Amino acid sequence: MSFQRAARAALASQSWLPRILAVAVIVIVAGFSLSCGSSGKLGTVPGHNAYVTLPATGQVLLLHINGATGAITLGPKTTQVQNISPTGLALSPSGKFLYVANSRGDTISIFNVALDGTLTLSGAPTAAGSGPWAAVIDPSGQYLLVTNNYFSNNVSVFSIDSNSGALTEVAGSPFFANANPTEILITPSGKFVYVTNPSIGMVTAFSFSNGVLTPVPGSPFISGLGAFGMAVDATGRFLYVANPGAINPPPYQATTGNISGFDIDSVSGALSPMLGSPFASVAGAGPTTLTIDPNSTFLYALTSGSSDSIWCFTITSTNGQLVEVAKSPFSLAAGSLFALIDPLGNFFYIGSSTGIAGYTYNSSTGAPTAIANSPFSTGSPPGKMVVSE
Numbered sequence: 001m002s003f004q005r006a007a008r009a010a011l012a013s014q015s016w017l018p019r020i021l022a023v024a025v026i027v028i029v030a031g032f033s034l035s036c037g038s039s040g041k042l043g044t045v046p047g048h049n050a051y052v053t054l055p056a057t058g059q060v061l062l063l064h065i066n067g068a069t070g071a072i073t074l075g076p077k078t079t080q081v082q083n084i085s086p087t088g089l090a091l092s093p094s095g096k097f098l099y100v101a102n103s104r105g106d107t108i109s110i111f112n113v114a115l116d117g118t119l120t121l122s123g124a125p126t127a128a129g130s131g132p133w134a135a136v137i138d139p140s141g142q143y144l145l146v147t148n149n150y151f152s153n154n155v156s157v158f159s160i161d162s163n164s165g166a167l168t169e170v171a172g173s174p175f176f177a178n179a180n181p182t183e184i185l186i187t188p189s190g191k192f193v194y195v196t197n198p199s200i201g202m203v204t205a206f207s208f209s210n211g212v213l214t215p216v217p218g219s220p221f222i223s224g225l226g227a228f229g230m231a232v233d234a235t236g237r238f239l240y241v242a243n244p245g246a247i248n249p250p251p252y253q254a255t256t257g258n259i260s261g262f263d264i265d266s267v268s269g270a271l272s273p274m275l276g277s278p279f280a281s282v283a284g285a286g287p288t289t290l291t292i293d294p295n296s297t298f299l300y301a302l303t304s305g306s307s308d309s310i311w312c313f314t315i316t317s318t319n320g321q322l323v324e325v326a327k328s329p330f331s332l333a334a335g336s337l338f339a340l341i342d343p344l345g346n347f348f349y350i351g352s353s354t355g356i357a358g359y360t361y362n363s364s365t366g367a368p369t370a371i372a373n374s375p376f377s378t379g380s381p382p383g384k385m386v387v388s389e
Contacts, residue, residue, distance in 0.1 A: 048342055049075070049117035050349075051098060052356070053086040053383035060086060060100055061378055062117050063356075065387065070347035070358050072376040078111070078119050087383040088135040090144060095388050097122075097165035101132035101146050108132060108146060108158075110165050117388070126167045129156050129174050134183050134384075139190040143211050147181040147195060148174060155181060155195060157211050170211035178204045178220050183229055187236040192216070192269035194239060196227045203227060203241055203262075207269050221271040223260045224278060231290040231299060232264075238320035239264055239271060242301055243278065244286040244336075252280035257287045259301055259313075261320055279322040284308030284329045288336035294345055298325070298366050302339050302350055309334035310350075312366040325366045332368060333357045333375055338384050347371065353381045 050063040054077070062075030084105035091098050091113075098111040098119060107125035114120065129148025136145050137160070144158045144167060154174035158167035180199040186192070186208065193206040193213060203223050205216035224243025231240045239262045246258045258278035262271040281287075285308075287301035292315070299322060301311040308329040313322035335352020342348070348368075350357045355378045358371035 048388050050385060050387040051089060051091070051119075052351070052378055052385040053089055053100060054378065054380050055085040055087055055103070055383045056380045058082055058084045058086060058102075060089070060098070060111070060119060061382075062119065063385075064117075065342055065347070067342075067344075067346075070342070070360065070371040071373060072349075072356060072358060074378070076118060078121070081105075085383075088133055088146070089384055089386055090135040090137045091386045091388060092137060092160065092165065093141040093389075094162070097160070098386075099135055099137075099144055099167075101128065101135045103131050103133055103149065106130055106132065108135070108144075108167065110167065112165065113388075122165060126158070129154055132156070133181075136184050136186055138186050138208065139188065143170070145184055145186070145193065145213075147177065147184050149180055149182055153177060153179055153181060155184065155193075155206075155213060157213060159211055172212055175206070175213040178202065185230045185232060185239075187232055187264070187269075188234060189236050192236075192264065194230060194232075194271075196223070196230060196241060198226045198228050201225050201227045201243065203230075203239075203271065205269050205271060216269040216271075218270050221262070224258060226257075227260070229287075229289040231292045233292055233296040233315060233320070234294065235296065237264055237266075238262065238274065238315070240290050240292075240299060240322075242287045242290050244288045244303075246278065248278075248280045252282070255280050255283060256285040257303075259287060259290065259299075259322065261322060263320065274320050276321045279313065279324075281308070281311040281324060281329045284311060286336070287311060289339045289350075291339045291341075291348075294341070300339060300366075302334050302336055304334070304336045304352065306333045307331050310368060314366075327365070327367060330368060332359070332370065337382060340385060340387060342387055343389050349385065351382045351385060356382065356385070 047067040058081040059077040084102035088101040100109040110122040111119040129152035131150030133149040157173040202220035205219040206213040225245035229242040258280040261274040261277040289302040310330040312328040337351030357375040359368035
């Protein structure tokens, strides 16, 4: 076993934090946020393809989503590759290329996407940093950003060839991102990038221009113990961060974990704690994944299991403050791996160690209702998921 492999194994056995780091959390950006409403046109909605990584088997699985019911059926898997642990993935806006971060392989795989959604590997993987974890494409579709979680403590930025999908690392990359950069989020404007650092409970902030990441003054910003998943509202004014290990004051002392809310400075990208932050549910523990509906009406926080597992809050439009909705938290099958929306907002999907739970949701109350035959098994625990347009 190499030094790097041995060090990773030791890191994975030390405490609860590395176990949190082993949970892949989707950064809800580029429109893949969770919605609380249905369009009411389910009978006319076309289906979609989706992709999910399978870290344990070294594969990517094609999924077919029924536009009328939200049901998931399994498509083919890519060829199994040992010892690469694919986790994060990002689909180009054109839908032609899929990028997969191989956290044990220290590489990024590029797949060509056929019209039927099937994947074909495009050449040899591109070298990344140590432990590439989360991947995201900026709103312009020109750049791929990948967090390197284990030892390099940075973010790699690549320019994307629009014709071939090939990656070229930009000048100055990788960019230092403090300890254990994990999840990554780009604001809707594409001006600012935020990265969570669970091991220090902070958020590293950058301005972003022409592929270059520049640290925001005052970064990193304190969030809370285990700071992990993030979500930003549609206007780019408010950032929310899940702190799964945080201890809460009364009246939420029985609940472990909370959500930090920040105001985003529109000029510098600096973060300021909003009034009332942090926010917590009346019950439950360990919120890890966050997502916001397209209208920025609701924020959801997802935890593992089925007891008090789905937290739902309304977002106050004037100041971003969170107010928990009636009957939240909801005790339903959930998970802390990812949460995302289908392109038209009719269904949302939650990743857990047993597969993918699918729901419809009420646009007035936020209450989720399980899709028939949910949860859907993926054969082995999923990593992250992305849905095609």
